[in-house]
Amino acid sequence: xxxxxxVRFAPSPTGQVHIGNIRVAIFNALFARHEGGHxxxxxxxxxxERSTPEAVEALMEVxxxxxxxxxxxxLFQSRRREAHLAAAEQLIQGGHAYRxxxxxxxxxxxxxxVQPIPDTEHSGTRSVGEQQLALMADHPLRVDFxxxxxxxxxxxxxxxxxxxxxxxxxxxxxxxxxGAVLFSLAxxxxxxxxxxxxxxxxxxxSLQFTRREIWFKDGVKGxxxxxxxxxxxxxxxxxxxxxxxxLANVLDDIEQRVSHVIRGDDHVENSxxxxxxxxxxxxxxxxxxxxxxIVNEQGKPYSKRDGxxxxxxFRAKGYLAEALFNYLALLGWSPGDDREKLNRDELIEAFSxxxxxxxxxxxxxxxxxxxxxxxxxxxxxxxxxxxxRDLLSRQPWAxxxxxxxxxxxxxxxxPRLQRYAEVLDWSWLAQADFERNEKALKRGLGKAWQRxxxxxxxxxxxxxxxxxxxxxxxxxEQELDPNKLMLPVRVGxxxxxxxxxxEELLGMMDxxxxxxxLRISLAAL
RNA sequence: GCCCCCUUCGUCUAGUGGCCUAGGACACUGGGUUUUCAUCCCAGCGACAGGGGUUCGAGUCCCCUAGGGGGUGCCA
Numbered sequence: 310x311x312x313x314x315x316v317r318f319a320p321s322p323t324g325q326v327h328i329g330n331i332r333v334a335i336f337n338a339l340f341a342r343h344e345g346g347h348x349x350x351x352x353x354x355x356x357x358e359r360s361t362p363e364a365v366e367a368l369m370e371v372x373x374x375x376x377x378x379x380x381x382x383x384l385f386q387s388r389r390r391e392a393h394l395a396a397a398e399q400l401i402q403g404g405h406a407y408r409x410x411x412x413x414x415x416x417x418x419x420x421x422x423v424q425p426i427p428d429t430e431h432s433g434t435r436s437v438g439e440q441q442l443a444l445m446a447d448h449p450l451r452v453d454f455x456x457x458x459x460x461x462x463x464x465x466x467x468x469x470x471x472x473x474x475x476x477x478x479x480x481x482x483x484x485x486x487x488g489a490v491l492f493s494l495a496x497x498x499x500x501x502x503x504x505x506x507x508x509x510x511x512x513x514x515s516l517q518f519t520r521r522e523i524w525f526k527d528g529v530k531g532x533x534x535x536x537x538x539x540x541x542x543x544x545x546x547x548x549x550x551x552x553x554x555x556l557a558n559v560l561d562d563i564e565q566r567v568s569h570v571i572r573g574d575d576h577v578e579n580s581x582x583x584x585x586x587x588x589x590x591x592x593x594x595x596x597x598x599x600x601x602x603i604v605n606e607q608g609k610p611y612s613k614r615d616g617x618x619x620x621x622x623f624r625a626k627g628y629l630a631e632a633l634f635n636y637l638a639l640l641g642w643s644p645g646d647d648r649e650k651l652n653r654d655e656l657i658e659a660f661s662x663x664x665x666x667x668x669x670x671x672x673x674x675x676x677x678x679x680x681x682x683x684x685x686x687x688x689x690x691x692x693x694x695x696x697x698r699d700l701l702s703r704q705p706w707a708x709x710x711x712x713x714x715x716x717x718x719x720x721x722x723x724p725r726l727q728r729y730a731e732v733l734d735w736s737w738l739a740q741a742d743f744e745r746n747e748k749a750l751k752r753g754l755g756k757a758w759q760r761x762x763x764x765x766x767x768x769x770x771x772x773x774x775x776x777x778x779x780x781x782x783x784x785x786e787q788e789l790d791p792n793k794l795m796l797p798v799r800v801g802x803x804x805x806x807x808x809x810x811x812e813e814l815l816g817m818m819d820x821x822x823x824x825x826x827l828r829i830s831l832a833a834l
Numbered sequence: 835g836c837c838c839c840c841u842u843c844g845u846c847u848a849g850u851g852g853c854c855u856a857g858g859a860c861a862c863u864g865g866g867u868u869u870u871c872a873u874c875c876c877a878g879c880g881a882c883a884g885g886g887g888u889u890c891g892a893g894u895c896c897c898c899u900a901g902g903g904g905g906u907g908c909c910a
Contacts, residue, residue: 321910353910411908418908461836469836530839539837539906547908554910578838578905601840602903610903636846639859643847647858666840666847669903673845676860686873725872753870795869807871 314346314568318377319558321353322364325619326371328672329573329603329611332637336600337571338377339638339660349565350379353386355557360387371620375630376653384565386557393552396560396590397545404502405589406545409455416548420455421556422502423474423540425521426588431596432525434537442516445469450483450516452494453507456542457481459516475502477537478518486514523581528571528598528662535581543582555579559586562595571598571662574669598662601641602669610669618672627700627729629688632681641670650683682727694719700732709739714817721809737804741822745804745833753800754834762787763797763831770824776815801827 318334320326341348352368354360372378397419400406405424410417425434444450445468448460456474463469481494492508500506524534545556562570570580580597587594602610611618623633635651643666644651644659651659685693697719701707707715718738726732737743754760762783769779780798784791799811802823808814818826 319910323910356910359910415908420908463835465835467835471836533838535838541906544908549908551908553908558910573904574839575904575910579910581838599839604903606845608902639846641846645848647848649846649859668840670847671845673860676846679860682873722872724874790869792869799870805871809871811869 312568314341314344315349315566316341316346316569316571317349317351317562317565317567318379319351319353319561319572320368321356321360322368323356323359323361324364325621326368327611328618328620328623328637331371331375331377331620332603332640333571333573333600334372334377335375335634335637336642336660336665339656340569340571340662341380342657343660346568347380348377349381349567350383351386351561351565352383353554353557353561355386355390355552355554367621371624374624375620375634381565384561386561389557389561389564390552392564393557393560394546394550397552397556400545400589403589407454410548418544418548419546420542421545421582421586421589422476423537423542423582423585424476424589425537426523426584426594429593430526432523432584432594434521434523437520437522437536440516440518440520440538444513444515446514447511449509449511450513451507451509452481452483452492452501454502454504457494459513471539472541473538474540474542477521477540478516480519482517483508483510483513484515484517485512523584525580525584525594525597527577527580528569528596529665530577530599530667533577533580535578540581540585545586555582555586559583559590563587563590563592568595569598570595571600574599574602598665601666603640604669604671606671608669608671611672625730627732628677628681629684632677632684635684636677636680640672641666650680678727685726685728686724690720693723696729697732700729701735704733704736706736706739709819710817714738717813718817721813725809738818741819741825742829743804745830746806749800749804749806750830750834752806753796754830758787758789759797760831760834762789762794763801763827766798766801767824767827767831770827776820776823801830804830 316337318337320330320334338348340346350372352365354365397406400421401408401419404422406419406421408417409420426432428434443462445460445462448468450459451457454475456472457478458470458472461469461471475494475498479495479498482490483492485491491510491513494501497506497508501508518538520536520538522534522536524532527533543553543555545553547553577599580599584594605611605618620633624630631652634653635656638651638656639649642660642664645664648655648659694716698712698715701715710718718735722735754763765783765786766779769782770776774782780791780794783789784794795811799805799808802818803814
C-alpha cells in the first residue's frame, strides 16, 4: 500500500447530522491529514424517500463549520444508479449473481453469490478444519442454486435453522446415520449453481464440510474472521430495480479509489460481504477500520431521536467548532499521553488508528463544557466580542444597553463563560424588571439585617441620594462593615448570586433604575 | 436463538508481562486566592467485571462465566 491513502465520509442525508456520524468524519479527516492522503465526501442519497435537499445542505453546513472540507467534489450516489445496475448485470454475466424471488408474490431481486476472497496482506480466506454438524431429525435439508438450508441441533438440543451461500460449504457432504454419503456438493457444484440440480432430503443425519473463513486485518480491532458457512447470499438489486446499499457502497468506493474505509462498528459484519463483492468485481479491497460507537447517558447508542445529539444543536448552544472537534476526537481515541487539549495540527500529528479504543464511548457534556470554556478563554478578544455582539444583536432586551456597556460587560464575564448560550442569561443587566433568582434573593436579602439594610438603602435612594451616598449612610447608621453590605447590594440590584466586581458592574447599570431594581427585589422576597 | 466484537475510577482515558503502591482529565469533596461568583492553585475521594489457568512475575497472555454492544432486512 504505497499509494497515497484515500478515505471518505459517506453519510446518508436523512435529517440532521448526528454527533456519531460527524465523529466518523473527523476520524477520517484526521487519518487522511496525518497520512498526507485525501479526504473525500460521498452523499449516499439513494433512499429517495428519506433523503432531502435540506438534509444535504445541513450536512454541508456542518462540515463547513467544523472545517471538514473534502479534497474533491462530493460524489452523489443517486447519480450513479446506472453504473450500479450495470455492475449488477455484469456480476450476473460472470456467474457471481443471480435473479431470484423468495416467494411467488415477490418480484425477483438480484442476489450476490457470497464467495471466498483472494489472499492479500490485509485480507483473505483460510480453512480452519473439517466440520461435522449434526442435523435435527425429521427436518428438511435443501441445496439449490440459491444456497443451502438445514436445521441443525443447538447446544441445548433445540432446532437451529441455518442457511448459507453455496460457496460457504463448497465441499459439503450430506451423510446418513451410518455415515454413508447421500449427497456430495463438490461434484455437482456447477450443476447446482446453474439450477440444473437440486437436492432435498428429510433423512440426513449430519453435514460434513471444510470450514473456511474470511478474515481481514481491521485497522483498529486487529484480525477479524467470520465463517463462510454463517454467511448467506445477499440482495444487491431489489425487486423494484433499485440498487442496495452494499452494491452502491462498494462500487462507489471503487469509483472514488478509496483505500481505507473507516466507518462505525455497526458495519463490521458488512465488511465480510463487501470483501466478497470486491473479489467478484475483480477489484482489490480497501483496508477496513471500525470505530466504536458513541453512546448516550443510558449507555445506549444515540438514535436519531436523541434530541441533543445533533451537531447543529451544539453550534446553536454556543459550542466552538474547535472545542467540539477536539472533544469528539478524544472520544474513543487518545494521543497515548496525557494531553487532552490539542489543536487541529496536534491532533493530525498524533493521530493513529492503533490508538483508537475498541469499546463504545459515552458522551460527557460536562467535560465538553469544560473544554469549550478553555477554548473560549483562548479566543482572540476581538473574535470573542464579535461573537457575543452577534448573539446580543438578536436579543430584543439587549437594546436596553449601549454597545460600549455590553462590550465592557462581556469582557468582565469572559472568565466565567463556558458556552455562548450563557450570554442569553445576561438580560438582567439591561432591565430592572428581570426574573429574580430565588436562591440568590434568599442569600443576599434573606437575613433580617440584610433586609433592613436594603430597605434603608431604598429609602435613601428614593429620597434622591446617589448609590454611594446611600451605601455610606446605611453602613454608618447600622454600624455595618462596608464589605458586609456588598452581598445585599449585589443581590438587590442584579438579582445574581455572584458575578464580576461589584463596583464595575454598578458603574455599567443605569443609575436611574437602582431604586426600582431594589424595590422589585425586595417585593419578590 | 445463532454469529461477531467489547469490558481499567461515576465518565473519557494512560497502560502492548517487571518502571503499577495503576497515571492524567472531567465531575465530586475539602482548603487557599477573591468583597461575592467564576477563573487559578493545592489536597482528597475513586477502577483493572468475576473465576480459573500460564509465568519467577499478569491490568497486560489463555480458558470459562457474567454483563454490554453489533449483526442476523428486498434499511443504511
